[in-house]
Amino acid sequence: MATNKPKLRVGLIGTGFMGKTHVFGFAAAQRVFDLPFEIELHSVADRTDELAAEAARLLGFARASGDWRSLVADPEIDVIDITAPNAFHKEMALAAIAAGKHVYCEKPLAPLPADAREMAEAAAASGVRTQVGFNYLCNPMLALARDMIAGGELGEIRSYRGIHAEDYMVDAAAPFTFRHDPAGGGALADLGSHALATAEFLLGPIVRVMGDAVTVIDSRPDGKGGRRAVEVDDVSRAFLRFASGATGSIEASWIATGRKMQHDFEVYGSKGALLFSQERFNELHFYSSADPAGRQGFRRIEAGPDHAPYGLFCVAPGHQLGFNDLKAIEIARYVEAIAGMHPEPFGFSAGLRIQELVSAVAKSALQASWIDVGR
Amino acid sequence: MATNKPKLRVGLIGTGFMGKTHVFGFAAAQRVFDLPFEIELHSVADRTDELAAEAARLLGFARASGDWRSLVADPEIDVIDITAPNAFHKEMALAAIAAGKHVYCEKPLAPLPADAREMAEAAAASGVRTQVGFNYLCNPMLALARDMIAGGELGEIRSYRGIHAEDYMVDAAAPFTFRHDPAGGGALADLGSHALATAEFLLGPIVRVMGDAVTVIDSRPDGKGGRRAVEVDDVSRAFLRFASGATGSIEASWIATGRKMQHDFEVYGSKGALLFSQERFNELHFYSSADPAGRQGFRRIEAGPDHAPYGLFCVAPGHQLGFNDLKAIEIARYVEAIAGMHPEPFGFSAGLRIQELVSAVAKSALQASWIDVGR
Amino acid sequence: MATNKPKLRVGLIGTGFMGKTHVFGFAAAQRVFDLPFEIELHSVADRTDELAAEAARLLGFARASGDWRSLVADPEIDVIDITAPNAFHKEMALAAIAAGKHVYCEKPLAPLPADAREMAEAAAASGVRTQVGFNYLCNPMLALARDMIAGGELGEIRSYRGIHAEDYMVDAAAPFTFRHDPAGGGALADLGSHALATAEFLLGPIVRVMGDAVTVIDSRPDGKGGRRAVEVDDVSRAFLRFASGATGSIEASWIATGRKMQHDFEVYGSKGALLFSQERFNELHFYSSADPAGRQGFRRIEAGPDHAPYGLFCVAPGHQLGFNDLKAIEIARYVEAIAGMHPEPFGFSAGLRIQELVSAVAKSALQASWIDVGR
Amino acid sequence: MATNKPKLRVGLIGTGFMGKTHVFGFAAAQRVFDLPFEIELHSVADRTDELAAEAARLLGFARASGDWRSLVADPEIDVIDITAPNAFHKEMALAAIAAGKHVYCEKPLAPLPADAREMAEAAAASGVRTQVGFNYLCNPMLALARDMIAGGELGEIRSYRGIHAEDYMVDAAAPFTFRHDPAGGGALADLGSHALATAEFLLGPIVRVMGDAVTVIDSRPDGKGGRRAVEVDDVSRAFLRFASGATGSIEASWIATGRKMQHDFEVYGSKGALLFSQERFNELHFYSSADPAGRQGFRRIEAGPDHAPYGLFCVAPGHQLGFNDLKAIEIARYVEAIAGMHPEPFGFSAGLRIQELVSAVAKSALQASWIDVGR
Known part of the structure; x- marks a missing residue:
């Protein structure tokens, strides 16, 4: 074009399901929106040159590399898009920021808040534009909800209930994966992060949390014929206090049989x-x-x-x-932010914030005490 | 007949809305069920002879009295049905039990657990049949749910979420009433009691709770032109641990704008x-x-x-x-229990249990710590 | 009382399911409403003295008879309530009217419009108060709908779609009954009558119909080991023209697998x-x-x-x-009408009207042409 | 790529909303599916060279022309995609077929069945692959429904009810457009065509119809300050007979206030x-x-x-x-059909069929008689 x-x-960087989804997203954003830039799918990196070349062919990139660092070093590239496994996010993002690239990173920013903080601080110091993928927030109906709340259509907001429940871990025979890694895994990190993000998106900052975390399936197949102990939560809950004075709760579960996408909320105001x-x-x-x-x-109200x-x-x-x-x-919102049309919709500092909330809920559950999360 | x-x-005893509802219930139970007894609406008591006589005429009782003690003393009466204000439940029930009457008492059994305990112990000691009115539990669909859970149709039960939310206290201009009394009032006592009763009805005993209680509207008109401070909760929440190993939560609110009868639950099992x-x-x-x-x-599944x-x-x-x-x-289940056809479906000991759970959640919220409620 | x-x-007269339902209804109406009369369950008639005596005992009537004519002749009785099989409605109602009784008759008034007309004319000539049981119309939400339409909240009414579908005849092994009788049977008569009644209740008179009638299960067990041909419809449909200028349709089915009570409508106005x-x-x-x-x-909108x-x-x-x-x-509305508090809500003339509409739809289906049904 | x-x-050909939608569709089909071809957006035609050039730039076509005939004549082009106004479909399609191009044409194939027939016959004679855009049929849940019906999961199919209702013409102040053209306009043609297509997609051929067509808003602003009489239907209905023996109905309305996309159906089988x-x-x-x-x-069942x-x-x-x-x-299904991977999913003959059904319903409504539509 x-x-x-x-x-x-x-x-x-990364060519799995999320990489493919990002490519779709760039293409769709370009066609649907009148973006300030023309998007060019410049290069793709995978673990080997061969895999990268195949991905480039399938996904429509002009160049390919088996070394992600070559993309970071390439002066032609403006944006590094990281869909590699979570454990690599930090190293890749820091390198990209250091090279002056804008960085788009799939959630979570990093499994551990300390790492996420380092990334957010690097981004802030450098001035590049960053984005973490919290796409539920991009739904026009969530924007509508936020606008209605902010505009006073519900009066004073009093209480909130948020849920993110799915059932993809319901089977005790499902194997141990990186999602079960004690460092950053669990239903709260994977799904509760969305519930927390939506809560703050709608009602503003959370200031205190009381957590509850439960491991239901305490071991999973280790892929070597044995079972490996699982320490992360299958179900988590939290009571919430918002800076606005509202109170609420969230729940996260990945063993909610029958639920495929229960990212739900209820907001009650005085009016x-x-x-x-x-x-739906x-x-x-x-x-x-x-x-x-x-x-x-x-x-x-139906979207229109x-x-x-x-x-x-x-x-x-x-x-x-x-x-x-x-x-x-x-993606369109991110590209617009790169052009300076509006602030970053969900930059690394926002991604860090979610990691901190997740971490606070987990810690609170462990301590059985309320924890301040004000910022 | x-x-x-x-x-x-x-x-x-008592001729307000609940008294009328009970009379309807006795009449309907008699017509719909093949009860082991013929129900006779023998006597009604109200605050004065005149009020009682008028109630007798309207409700179809043969006799009337301005003194509830005369009903308790009447050897012809088999069952004392208490729909008087909560504050009188204890005195009336203890007198009736002492007189060897069966006692049917509207919820709550008593505002304070200690009083409820005294009532439950008196009932147990005397051998009379008692009942506290938890009518949501009488829904055939709740019996179906319990049977399905008990029969293993859901596999091992893992998590639970219960809610009872209405909006009748949403207006800050609604006056202070007995429901706001620090001794036994609040959304948790009024509505959370139902959520807790349903949770145990379905999943069996709760053993630990962590509570959260919030007063949103902190004063209400005192009826004398001023405002009176409100100390009870408008919204409460609890994390739950069940003896079965399942975990869950409940929430109670009487300021949930738009909700008229959100007594809802979700139960997730392994299958x-x-x-x-x-x-609905x-x-x-x-x-x-x-x-x-x-x-x-x-x-x-539609009821049939x-x-x-x-x-x-x-x-x-x-x-x-x-x-x-x-x-x-x-009422039919209670009358059958009086005839010995099956155990009391929800006797005073069950009513006490609910008061204890309510009290434990409130205390836990105050202490910000888990409390054991095993029995 | x-x-x-x-x-x-x-x-x-008649002590089957509908008789029992009526007795419940009289009792409930008396308790719930402040009726202008005290209802007395005076006498009940069944096929034999023994059956009637048993029914009297179970249902709470003071007297019983094996001959319905003795009830009609009894000067103490004010209202004859007919829940006997449809084929007897005419003879019983005419006798009761002739005896100056008010008559409450289960639907249909009579299987054949000519008979229904004779009954309606006799009622009109005598001045007694009559009622045919169309209880869906007694739902407060239907009154609300009618009031909203009449009050212009929807603007000018343009189109209507009504359905009454259930599945109790879906099984081809279900036996031939009176509901399959060529004289007055079929899904249209049994269920379509309700759809037509609701349509006129909401939008006013229908003036033209075009019908469609289908027999799906063309024979049913005759109870003697063979099968009997079925001529009546299992599914019927009609296009409608209302006097108001609105147009619409109805459908009736008793073979709608899975549907237990799909008495539904949609009304579209200009606003x-x-x-x-x-x-629901x-x-x-x-x-x-x-x-x-x-x-x-x-x-x-939830009922309240x-x-x-x-x-x-x-x-x-x-x-x-x-x-x-x-x-x-x-029943309360009928009793009030007997006291002259308001016109008959659904008297014999209304019952006749429905039979005429049913008959017109059936005839139209047979002729494949529009039929006028203006009145 | x-x-x-x-x-x-x-x-x-054509660069309005539908043209843009097609371009999105080609791009998305290419990214999502492993298509047998690489799609190239070769040329675009609009009314003038300037408009075409601008469209090429925005939509990503390599070349542009103010004369659609130049695209038809271009030997490099494989597929002519027609999203021009309905009145031009015939001329463009016939020219493209004559030039040996595959033709993808937005619905309706042509306003008049005779024209649609000429187009279908030309396509059949030439052997090119054609497609008419009936995208509701491309929903995986509709494929599921068809497979379940065909596989006997519902038993013998007995009855069907289909609706397509929206409200974009509800306002009498909405101007007269080509959709109100007596030659091929109206709610039945615009929306009923979808309802009829879905009915045959699920249950197979319709063999007889009885129609009902109503003009509710009988004039509309003519754009010159006056009003122009409207002859086409705002609401249409039809009774249906299927070759399988099933019966049913459809309804189409573009004045169904509040309905944005009520393309609904209910299918009842014996099991x-x-x-x-x-x-949803x-x-x-x-x-x-x-x-x-x-x-x-x-x-x-949620799609997955x-x-x-x-x-x-x-x-x-x-x-x-x-x-x-x-x-x-x-689009993917069409591209696969061009490669011979499966028959045309909805070619010109299918488009013709829908026009014939629409025409038959309209004619039947006018004649007030059943019309055979067997093929």
């Missing part, structure tokens, strides 16, 4: 309430006490062109965005 | 899950991992004759029971 | 819409174009005290009425 | 049933009579990798496809 726009050349379920994420349910007596009820940027995807309401569309919005 | 059945003569909402209490949603791949999903005692109310499925029908079931 | 109210003495399902009959969903842009959606007479059953919203409560409302 | 795949060079709503198009609700007594109910090609978009269930993803599937 020939345009007069400046180019934004992307170097992708209204909102209900949301990611299971093109809807937001709104109750307003201002409705006349006998006519009050939760109103099912009134809820930007839905209208860029589809001119008519009710047609529905898909999960991959949320990724496109995430 | 002439029958050969022995009579069960009821003396009702299945159940979802329930009192907002003739339904139970069941997910079974045993369903074939690609055909799995939450199944909306397969779910006793629904069939006594209606021969066809899907026609739906109403709230008052649950009260009729509650 | 001793009152100063005049008595209304009921003579019930709003309503959705209703009897499967304590809810009405309302869309208003007057809601602000980006905040529009179907609003789930704002929707009379719900408040007589329960003081709090969201607790829900049951099917039997609708019967109590039906 | 460099591949060894043969190229498929696309020439797009099961399916419910679907495009408002990642779900299919399945009732099976084979479930145990007391455990039966409609099961909410078990339902191809969902897994190509997302590896986890419950994440949900969006409307634009359905377009990608539509």
